[in-house]
Amino acid sequence: MQVSEHIKNIQPPPITEVKSWLNGRAFPIDKPLVDFCQAVPSYSPPAELVEHLKNSLDDPLTFKYSPDEGLPEVRNEVCAWYQRHYQGSPTPEQLCLTIGASQAFWLAMTSLCQPKDEVIVQLPAYFDHPMGLQALGVKVVYAPFDPTSAGQPNLETIARLITPKTKAILLVTPSNPTGAVIPAAQVTAFFELAQSHNISLILDETYNAFIGNTPHQLFNRSDWPDNFIQIASFGKTFALTGLRCGALIASDELIQQALKIQDGMVVCQPRPTQLALAFGCRYLDDWVANNAAAMQLRHDRFKTDFLTAKHNFKLIASGSFFAWVKHPWADLTGRQAAKRLVEEANLICLPGETFGPGLEPYLRLSFGNIQVAQMTEAIERFQLV
């Protein structure tokens, strides 16, 4: 079988790889596995959303295709959600419902880029982004990671990386893996940089519900569609990761082009997902706000405990869901360090280098899974190695 060289050169899916290290291992009751690996909310969607979905199962329509871009009434609900949370909204025509943020990313990139185009990606990068770009034959131009920046991208550094082949600047806020939130004024500055070069600013805002205030004001600007694309996920917002719930938000023109890909790729977001999304947008603002506050408490506890516990790991940056830490072993890669943590501390996390080249000294910890009451004990594991 002749498999594409592009695909062969891409790293394996990091979470699958890391979880495979657990195969055949058992963890004792007095030292169970501590999972700092995957960024999933530890809670389920609320009972009323589950009930709503159960009731929908009697309707034969629930099992049918919808329009490629999603049902109009669902897109209207999503726009109303944006109006409340961003004080500005795309129109329903500027929105295509997708199979998670993951598929929104593929729609954006396939609609925007041709092979050999360049996309600027901030390090550390959410691994699926470079993996997808590599598969498309798009050149990933990395903006270097500055350990003193607390995970913030630097405008001047990124400006210097723009060439005639650049199609987009791709940023993630809040960042996976650093947790850093790009301040609204900086988002505007990145947008205006993109505008001045007639390229796109693409923001992956998968964790936007966990910021606690308006993430940015771009949707208030009439000119946003010319140079801005948002990759949205409602998977973390409404605890629906398994229903695969996301959206691509972009100009009418880009959405029209993206629908050509959507049709062949998936046709549409499944209707049950759309029903859950509309319900969440309409009724769950308070539920989301409460969970965001709980996640903030989890972060605060993580940070306090991590900084006061006696170990040799260094906190470089942290925020909603994530911490980016430096491990103490100069002679070990992130992979080797993460394996050592599995073996000696019964703790699982992601190696830095899965987030881009040169990041071997780092590890990503995701504490979305870990309750406040268990945090101190989880962090004590770092003392064991």
Ligand SMILES: Cc1ncc(COP(=O)(O)O)c(C=O)c1O
């Ligand atoms: C930054 C970022 N983008 C996209 C995704 C994928 O989101 P979805 O489950 O909506 O496809 C994740 C999932 O962890 C993520 O962290």
